[in-house]
Amino acid sequence: MVHRSATNRQTWPIVRGRIRGTHSHSNGSSRFGQEVFRSGSGFLAPANEILRDLLGVLALALLLATAIAITGGFFLIRSSLEPLNTMALRAQKISSRSLHERMPVSATRDELQQLSTSLKRMIERLEEAFHHISRFSADASHETSHSADDHARGNSKQLFRF
8 A cells, every 4th residue: 555645755655564655855866765654643553552462461471470480489499498407307306315316418419418417427426425424424423432432331440449
């Protein structure tokens, strides 16, 4: 479709919703291929509607993508922190009477394995320290009870001499 204006010799063929014009000047020169947009609410109204619809779809897609990213991040973080939760629960169950229990060492070759190995070694050192203290206490108790008995016997022998 071609629109011709008789006053200034302009030709406006419509190409894909745009008006592509060839403008001829009064001196005979012309500019070919220059895009000229015709102002008018009737011509741009469908394009504005399409852009508004596209903006709404993009906003909805952005909200949906954000919700998926937040949900996925929550589950990803939760699953990656699960070994820490397991180690914390296991560490809370270990007491002075159950030092023989050990922390599970995960073979992940990362910071979690390093942490679980460190906790296992710390519990081993605590168990060894508790054994030393209990042996020392038993030896000290044995020594003090024998010396008190010996002292009491010695005093009683002296009393019977008189």
